[in-house]
Amino acid sequence: MTASGPIRAYKNSLPNRAIKAIRRDRWLFLIMLLPTAYYVLFCYYPMFGILVAFKNFMPKEGIWGSPWYGLRYMRMIFADSYFWHVFINTIVLNLANLAVTFPAPIIFALLLNEVGSLAYKKTVQTITYLPHFLSVVVIVGMINDMFNSTGIVNTIVKSLGGEQQSFLTSAGWFRPLYIGSNVWTNIGWDSIIYLAALSGVDMQLYEAARIDGAGRWKQTLHVTLPGILPTIVIMLILAMGRIMNVSFQKIWLMMNGGNQQVADVISTYVYQRGIVKSDFSYATGVNLFQSLISLFFVIITNTISRRATETSLW
């Protein structure tokens, strides 16, 4: 009788329960082994590698063995005028890009929603989704061919009596080309989410609006748009999170001596300093700064939207 107390307590003790749970879930732990290895090696180990930004990195010593450098690199980065130049470039390019590529698929979805013929609608969808699946190398390849000095666009410009433009190598044309081709690539694909939201708008609301005398345009304004607003807000938050990381890949392919002054952004700068020039610590510092600003943007947008529209990611 008296022995049962301590034995029961032992059986219920924390380490014992933990052992039991682990034994019970051993297969799940086993299954999780490889994914855990992946996350540790290729996500968390590189995060640990950010320490390089605060160290005088010597490849022979490894990340942990290299001597601490404190904030010296950070100070160098903030004093680097070219860093601020690419910083501004990144923000300008992204804001301009967002201003065009964010509303475009919404408008496209609204137009598509007004199409009565299902077959026509499907055809438009199938065709406009296609560019999303082309590689960025292919897309830039097509841009290069069309906007070349002897390309189709210049041929048309000249035949209309205009002057030949060096679209590909001029600073002034970089942003329009970059943003325009982004619209071309993604307008269809990005509209999918809004089309789904549109199909979820309550039909009775349209009925009610019509009884109140609202025309087609008023219905769109007062029923459709408010109906898909939560989706728009979520997509905007996600887009704000990406405001600091422009697609390195496309810009790297489009950049040349002629347009570098506007095309060079944080990620291309990180690549040039870090990988090409092996200036690992400096580049990692720039990268870290970029990640922190991105995180900051997501949190800010999320907070604002939670207050204003009660829609948020968390």
Add this chain to the structure above:
Amino acid sequence: MTVNTHAAKRPAPIREGGVSRSVFVAFNYFLLFLMMLVTLYPLYLTVIVSISNGANVMRGEVGILPVNVTLETYRNIFKGDILLYMRNSVLYTVLGTFVNIVMSCLCAYPLTRKSFCARKFYTAMVTVTLFFSGGMVPMYLAVNTFGLMDSIWALILPGAISTYNMIIIRTAFASLPDSLIESAQLDGANDLTILFRIVIPLSKATLSTMVLFYAVSHWNSYFDAMLYIRTKTKYPLQIHLRNLLVAGIASEELQAAGTGQAFAVTERTMRAATIIVSTLPILIVYPFVQRYFVSGVMIGSVKG
């Protein structure tokens, strides 16, 4: 899984609004027609440039129809190393997608088991990576430290799981009834058996969508290869294409074509032909699998 992306039809669109409405409808149809044209034209142009005579292309004569049709350009690019690069790309895509799917399934399944004692811990481990990452240089150093530089594994292991896709798979797994798994457990099946014999076969629709997503991203990627691959014989097709775009690497191959044909085949027609060759697999598969892609987006969006 079929998802309805077509908004429910609003009744009688033409009748209300009268003339202005019909004008709008006509304008709308025309605008969308224009959009299809603008979407397809660059692809069409690339095709006709690739089969036209290079001299005519240079003079700006090729815009609507091909001029002096020749297949010399294609004959030319297949004389080069392009078949090797294609073989590499196929290998990276197949192997990479296989690793992606297996790893994503392994990761997704335990996260759906509500009784799993470490579920919260692992969920947190995975979610953090959605918002924060080491970045380009630490990743490069890590790949270097692990001795993967210039190895095919450098293109496969660092992206073995796309957390976003994994979450989509987890959603699909979680939608299966618990009773199914419990009854299998009563029959003495372990979790590995349950995953591969029951859960994965029942999630084929979602998994095939994920296969497509992963495969397309492998086929299209050039950045990883640019960072990690040094040996030319290991290049994927996209790197070859990129080199054609950036430098006039085609010119050496052009000279091999002989002076007689030098004008029929130019760097520009070579680039166009290479674009077509590297895009053809996607163009061929696309019409058949398009709806799976769309359903993938939809599953992803309801995850929240």
